Amino acid sequence: MRERAPKVLRGPVPRNKEDDQVVYIDGDSAPRILFSGEDLLLEDLPIGTRVIYPKPPIEGLANPGAAIRYALNHPHDTEPLYAQLAPGMRVTIAVDDISLPLPPMTTPDIRQTIIEIVLELLDANGVDDVHIVIANSLHRRLSEAEMKRMVGSKIHDAFYPDRYYNHDAEDPDGIVHLGKTDHGESVNINRRAVESDLVIYVNINLVPMDGGHKSVAVGLCDYESLRPHHEPETIRASDSYMDPKRSMLNTKVERQGALVDRHMNVFHIETALNNRIYAGATAFLSKNEDEFTEIDRLKFEAMRWTLSKMPRGAKRKLFQSIPAQYQMIACHAGKTEPVHERILQRCWDQYAVHVRGQADVLICPVPFVSPYNVNSILNPILVQVMGLGYFHNFYRGKPILKKGGVLILTHPCYDEFDHNHHPSYIEFFNRLLPETRDAMKLRHKYEEEFAKNPSYIEMYRRGNAYHGAHPFFMWYWGENGRQHVGKVIVAGAENAHVPKILGWERSESLTEAIAMAKSFVGPSPEITMMHHPPIVMADME
Amino acid sequence: MAAAAFYDLDGTLVRTNLVHAFAFSARNQQGILKSITKTIATLSSVPLFMAADFFNRRLFNDIFFVRYKGESEDRLRCLSQELFDTVLKPSIFPGAYELIDKSRQLGLRQVLVTGALDLTVQPLAKHLKIDDYVTNRLEFVDGYATGRLLPPVVAAASKASWMRIYAEKEKLNLSDCYSYSDSMSDLPMLSVVGHPTAVNPDLRLRNTALQHDWPILDLR
Numbered sequence: 001m002r003e004r005a006p007k008v009l010r011g012p013v014p015r016n017k018e019d020d021q022v023v024y025i026d027g028d029s030a031p032r033i034l035f036s037g038e039d040l041l042l043e044d045l046p047i048g049t050r051v052i053y054p055k056p057p058i059e060g061l062a063n064p065g066a067a068i069r070y071a072l073n074h075p076h077d078t079e080p081l082y083a084q085l086a087p088g089m090r091v092t093i094a095v096d097d098i099s100l101p102l103p104p105m106t107t108p109d110i111r112q113t114i115i116e117i118v119l120e121l122l123d124a125n126g127v128d129d130v131h132i133v134i135a136n137s138l139h140r141r142l143s144e145a146e147m148k149r150m151v152g153s154k155i156h157d158a159f160y161p162d163r164y165y166n167h168d169a170e171d172p173d174g175i176v177h178l179g180k181t182d183h184g185e186s187v188n189i190n191r192r193a194v195e196s197d198l199v200i201y202v203n204i205n206l207v208p209m210d211g212g213h214k215s216v217a218v219g220l221c222d223y224e225s226l227r228p229h230h231e232p233e234t235i236r237a238s239d240s241y242m243d244p245k246r247s248m249l250n251t252k253v254e255r256q257g258a259l260v261d262r263h264m265n266v267f268h269i270e271t272a273l274n275n276r277i278y279a280g281a282t283a284f285l286s287k288n289e290d291e292f293t294e295i296d297r298l299k300f301e302a303m304r305w306t307l308s309k310m311p312r313g314a315k316r317k318l319f320q321s322i323p324a325q326y327q328m329i330a331c332h333a334g335k336t337e338p339v340h341e342r343i344l345q346r347c348w349d350q351y352a353v354h355v356r357g358q359a360d361v362l363i364c365p366v367p368f369v370s371p372y373n374v375n376s377i378l379n380p381i382l383v384q385v386m387g388l389g390y391f392h393n394f395y396r397g398k399p400i401l402k403k404g405g406v407l408i409l410t411h412p413c414y415d416e417f418d419h420n421h422h423p424s425y426i427e428f429f430n431r432l433l434p435e436t437r438d439a440m441k442l443r444h445k446y447e448e449e450f451a452k453n454p455s456y457i458e459m460y461r462r463g464n465a466y467h468g469a470h471p472f473f474m475w476y477w478g479e480n481g482r483q484h485v486g487k488v489i490v491a492g493a494e495n496a497h498v499p500k501i502l503g504w505e506r507s508e509s510l511t512e513a514i515a516m517a518k519s520f521v522g523p524s525p526e527i528t529m530m531h532h533p534p535i536v537m538a539d540m541e
Numbered sequence: 542m543a544a545a546a547f548y549d550l551d552g553t554l555v556r557t558n559l560v561h562a563f564a565f566s567a568r569n570q571q572g573i574l575k576s577i578t579k580t581i582a583t584l585s586s587v588p589l590f591m592a593a594d595f596f597n598r599r600l601f602n603d604i605f606f607v608r609y610k611g612e613s614e615d616r617l618r619c620l621s622q623e624l625f626d627t628v629l630k631p632s633i634f635p636g637a638y639e640l641i642d643k644s645r646q647l648g649l650r651q652v653l654v655t656g657a658l659d660l661t662v663q664p665l666a667k668h669l670k671i672d673d674y675v676t677n678r679l680e681f682v683d684g685y686a687t688g689r690l691l692p693p694v695v696a697a698a699s700k701a702s703w704m705r706i707y708a709e710k711e712k713l714n715l716s717d718c719y720s721y722s723d724s725m726s727d728l729p730m731l732s733v734v735g736h737p738t739a740v741n742p743d744l745r746l747r748n749t750a751l752q753h754d755w756p757i758l759d760l761r
Contacts, residue, residue: 417754419750419751419756419757420757423756423757424756426754427754430754452643452646452647453736454546454640454643454644454647454719455640455719455721455736455738455756456756457643458636458639458640458643458758458760459756459757459758461636461639462636462758462759462760463758463759
């Protein structure tokens with residue numbers, strides 16, 4: 001790293017830090033590491049820039065198995081699991097899909113640990129009509145290898161493929177209409193789950209928008225049930241959708257969940273993980289760069305040099321081959337709402353960093369992975385959903401960025417799509433976005449055409465493709481961010497056309513992007529950088 | 542404006558191809574000796590058919606359909622239902638029913654555009670509830686096949702031409718139409734519609750579909 005000039009304080013440099021995870025750049029500060037897709041950038045940030053770091057990982061539970069058993073035996077607002085079991089009953093275990101946690105965790109996956117314990121209990125109580133359904137909603141089907149990794153070979157070999165499979169939202173015989181909420185929202189749910197005496201839902205709560213009623217009401221539903229809340233007005237009315245109490249999305253899902261609870265007996269098992277993505281050789285990536293040792297610097301330079309010599313596909317494989325070292329920090333079971341409330345609290349304990357004051361310019365590095373491209377490519381629509389969707393919504397209280405401020409993303413914005421996973425995204429990006437970026441117009445004019453496109457339906461059902469409507473949902477996911485920001489600049493975009501189609505500006509470097517931002521918001525902006533991954537959420541004062 | 546879904550047949554909706562249908566007729570000749578001779582001749586020509594098809598679909602047609610020379614029309618018609626029951630029906634890809642069903646639900650007219658013979662396609666089209674189809678037709682003189690096809694020969698670019706004329710006649714908007722094929726020779730048929738899809742594609746079509754960002758579907 002380069003030599004620094006003697007410390008010179010320029011501009012307003014707040015000294016009363018609001019949280020230990022908040023660092024202000026001064027003359028002595030080291031350059032910061034930023035993800036830019038599959039690359040790592042090293043950038044000097046302007047003096048006075050506020051960098052918000054994730055909290056250190058909360059220590060994992062020493063004995064996750066014991067914690068799970070305790071949760072099953074001491075559930076909230078319902079009988080213990082063993083007391084609900086009887087020989088001959090029909091049980092469905094529904095489980096979160098591969099979209100979380102991110103990146104996929106080391107094996108054994110916590111879902112495997114939970115399902116092994118649940119299956120033991122079912123077996124001991126004479127329950128043998130058991131199916132395991134992956135609650136992938138309109139997400140892609142998991143491949144057999146991914147399914148095996150998620151639950152381990154013992155469960156996989158015993159249940160796959162007849163009793164361990166992906167939910168199919170387009171199976172005409174596989175969906176049951178439970179009714180409509182008092183607001184007219186349809187609730188159509190997986191037939192096997194509806195016709196079971198008991199549904200045991202195994203959840204991983206990565207971010208606060210996960211879990212709760214979303215698990216069954218969204219994870220096991222069909223397109224018609226998603227339409228009422230996966231739409232632009234709902235997202236605009238969510239402030240933010242990571243804050244369930246102020247999320248219209250959550251309100252609507254809760255209404256559907258209440259209807260589910262009237263028709264189905266759901267025993268919810270929720271878990272919270274810490275944010276221990278990096279450990280061992282990559283642990284330096286979660287450190288404050290000012291606290292780097294010489295070894296850390298060497299590791300970083302070696303990693304950056306190696307990445308610079310590799311083709312993008314190989315870099316992607318490399319990152320995807322490094323599993324996250326997550327540990328479970330909480331497990332609760334019982335009725336959906338009390339369980340979810342407790343798990344959410346632990347999520348916020350891990351992610352929330354107290355932040356005082358909004359920024360004029362927000363810098364968000366975009367890494368190689370999102371919930372929708374595990375083992376795949378972060379295509380332009382997903383870059384959009386990371387920036388204007390997830391990162392914008394990572395707040396509680398008010399957005400980190402002032403209304404009309406500038407969002408700077410670091411990503412190459414390559415024009416690459418996975419034809420197997422994201423076929424409808426390609427048409428959405430190349431055919432629809434050049435015509436309009438208006439989410440309302442897209443929904444009314446084109447969403448149904450894509451959702452009912454027979455090719456996309458077959459690719460969803462028989463291949464590993466996201467549903468035809470999914471790129472629309474991803475676009476709506478960025479709607480409140482799009483309404484809020486004044487401008488998006490993508491630093492390091494390798495082409496002009498992708499940012500242009502997305503409605504963004506591009507710059508060669510972060511320095512240039514900051515200069516462009518200054519010309520938009522004024523010469524002395526408050527600049528904030530979110531130093532993720534791991535996930536960090538702003539608890540705004 | 543109305544729209545349609547155009548399907549190639551062999552390799553797209555069914556596992557079999559023209560050679561399977563011909564082999565069935567060869568196997569069911571009058572007399573064992575004739576059946577054996579014709580079957581061996583057909584099997585030994587398979588590499589030639591494959592090479593011709595790889596090079597040019599028209600060349601393949603010229604080489605292939607001459608094998609029907611001397612076949613009685615009555616006999617071919619008699620065998621067609623049996624051919625459907627024993628060869629074609631079991632060869633329909635499981636996903637084909639669902640694809641056609643979803644497509645019909647969208648209000649699309651279902652149309653087969655295939656180089657197979659009308660004799661073989663008729664019962665299949667009825668079974669799949671296809672609204673319209675265009676096929677190749679053998680020329681018969683005095684009730685016996687001459688080994689030539691009646692014009693227009695349905696193959697490659699002529700499929701696309703037929704679709705254009707059909708769309709005009711039926712007032713269909715080709716931009717809203719769908720097209721499905723497994724073969725690179727059907728590139729024109731895929732290119733004239735707004736929603737082309739490569740189905741169970743060969744390597745060349747797969748690469749083309751990737752370049753054009755067309756969906757790639759596996760119905761097998």
